[in-house]
Amino acid sequence: MAKNTPSMAKNQIRRCLHAIIDPHPTDAEVSELWAYFQSACAYCGLLMARGARDAHVDHVVPHSSGGSNSIFNHVLSCSRCNGDEKREQDWESFLARKALTPQEFAQRHAHITKWLERAAGLSNTSTISPEQVESIIASAIESFDAAVKQLRALRQGSA
Secondary structure (H helix, E strand, O other): OOOOHHHHHHHHHHHHHHHOOOOOOOOHHHHHHHHHOOOEEOOOOOEEEOOOOEEEEEEOHHHHHHOOOHHHEEEEEEEHOOOOOOOOOOHHHHHHHHHHOOOHHHHHHHHHHHHHHHHHHOOOOOOOOHHHHHHHHHHHHHHHHHHHHHHHHHHOOOO
16 A cells, blocks of 8 residues: 655645546546447447446546546546557547558547537636636645644654
8 A cells, every 4th residue: 555645645635626626527427428438448449348447537638738627528448548558649649540440540530529529518607717726726735835844843853
């Protein structure tokens, strides 16, 4: 079991606070995703069982690259496609490499694109500034760092 560290806690704090603004998909949304992709990997077509270790709900645009947690920024992906094969590639380049024929590429590309376009139909009335969100999170992390420093000083008897 992994040891909990302040560094791990800070990462978790960031993720939890971001999820308040950009929540993860609900179970109902994930069910809709499974139905849309008919329990098959969006990239290679492998049939998967929901809950199986090789079945992933994959961000199309990673959160680290500015992607949202919207269900319409996710596809079904098998573990092989979501693993080392796709890492650091945008989905279209990966799909072009993965598809066996131009027809297969066109069909899968259209299917994924149709899913992604559903996000455009959502009303985005959010006026939340990303800079404001990052400032609030940075403040929380600074408070956490100060608490860690105080607790370490207590442990060493110098507080």
